[in-house]
Amino acid sequence: MPKTRKPQQERSRQTVAAIVEAGLLCIQQHGVEGTTTRKIADAAGIGVGSLYEYFSNKDDVFAAIHEHVVNEIVGVVKPLIPELVKQSPEDATRALLYAFRDFLRQRDNLYLTYATQMGHFTPGHYLKPVNHVLAELTIQFMMHHPELSRLPNIPVMSYIMIHGGIATVIRHLSERSPAFDFDALTEGLARMVQYNIEGDINRLES
Amino acid sequence: MPKTRKPQQERSRQTVAAIVEAGLLCIQQHGVEGTTTRKIADAAGIGVGSLYEYFSNKDDVFAAIHEHVVNEIVGVVKPLIPELVKQSPEDATRALLYAFRDFLRQRDNLYLTYATQMGHFTPGHYLKPVNHVLAELTIQFMMHHPELSRLPNIPVMSYIMIHGGIATVIRHLSERSPAFDFDALTEGLARMVQYNIEGDINRLES
Incomplete structure (x- = not known):
């Protein structure tokens, strides 16, 4: 079902991009040490559970930001x-x-x-x-x-x-x-x- | 009572030095993010409570290490x-x-x-x-x-x-x-x- 698959991938890509952007803003505001996956999820406007669909932990998000x-x-x-x-x-x-x-x-x-x-x-x-x-x-x-x-x-x-x-x-x-x-x-x-x-x-x- | 005070200060200085040394070894082994005050206290051979007599938190220990x-x-x-x-x-x-x-x-x-x-x-x-x-x-x-x-x-x-x-x-x-x-x-x-x-x-x- 490639037709439904494409928009799903597109949504995923957008969510990942929003998480990366939110992570950058969190680091700017709180520093690396003060940045948590919860703060990143909040800033991205998603639940922390959704964040963990894409990333296994904070270091994983940091790698994507990097x-x-x-x-x-x-x-x-x-x-x-x-x-x-x-x-x-x-x-x-x-x-x-x-x-x-x-x-x-x-x-x-x-x-x-x-x-x-x-x-x-x-x-x-x-x-x-x-x-x-x-x-x-x-x-x-x-x-x-x-x-x-x-x-x-x-x-x-x-x-x-x-x-x-x-x-x-x-x-x-x-x-x-x-x-x-x-x-x-x-x-x-x-x-x-x-x-x-x-x-x-x-x-x-x- | 300067006589009893001096050895006490000397002991304090030695404890602080041991904490700093233990902190450096923890960073070498676990990285900054993986280093906790508990790990530092363990490596220094003291209780974490003793560490908090000298430092108010992890960042405070890091500042001393620095x-x-x-x-x-x-x-x-x-x-x-x-x-x-x-x-x-x-x-x-x-x-x-x-x-x-x-x-x-x-x-x-x-x-x-x-x-x-x-x-x-x-x-x-x-x-x-x-x-x-x-x-x-x-x-x-x-x-x-x-x-x-x-x-x-x-x-x-x-x-x-x-x-x-x-x-x-x-x-x-x-x-x-x-x-x-x-x-x-x-x-x-x-x-x-x-x-x-x-x-x-x-x-x-x-």
Whole structure:
């Protein structure tokens, strides 16, 4: 009976999406520790029994939230790739950092609040799809800037830039009274990328 | 009656220290979420009632654990300062990163496990005394390398190096199968420091 099955699946999908959304709002309001399946169900406007039709426990909901957030980040970065690859490394870094900031800050810091609590999750998987889309960006960027393919140290450098950059941005946006503004941070990170490229090229040539 | 008071205080201090140590071991074994005041009291060899004589709840124990870890890090960095300031920025970065790695890895990754779960804590205070000792290191380092005082961008650059560096090291040490070893990461971070200094100096001179 595919005709009745489809709407049922569609309803399920919507319920799962509502639970994930409610979970994010609960984390924003109560923190990871203060979030319970009951609070999530209440915020989603369903009974806690309905929640347990889709998820076996709180960690299970958290895993779905995590997957959702990671997919959202990928959804921000991926469409930027065609424009970013045309820019200088410095400008591309700037554009990427501002896009990441806007993503984190939207909806009253919904994703920023989540990100500051994320240390909580199994480290192994924590950003895999994000790393993947950033690796895709790096590869496409190299294809548009063939002079960079001489660089000896791409894997280490991009690892430092990506993880160092993400952590620094999340940290800075969470500061109540930062010693300098986000533009200054972005400038510093963009220059760092440029200096690293120049430094490695000079080292090669000397 | 100061004579009876002193041993009592000493006993209290020892009990608090035992609770903090037990809490760290519980987090290592069960994670933040799986750690309860009962498990901590059991591991400390005291009744849960005794624990509540010293701490009002689990978060209160976590705050004490956090303070302890932060003090341990400060205790690692501070004695290194006199030696670090005599080295080049690149070598000092290397030495600091290896000391930080050894600290995180000791006792079967006790502090590393803690650090990967730390996103959980109020971001505001999370590394204040660590930032403080690193600021002290930076200032003393500048006094021994007066040529660096010309650099225009010390606050932003040291912020990026410190937060980016800490996050990258914790992240790398948590990877089950890193794409490159810790020596390669350290090399990359040490060069980054060097390139940033050279880059800013060249920018000043051009």
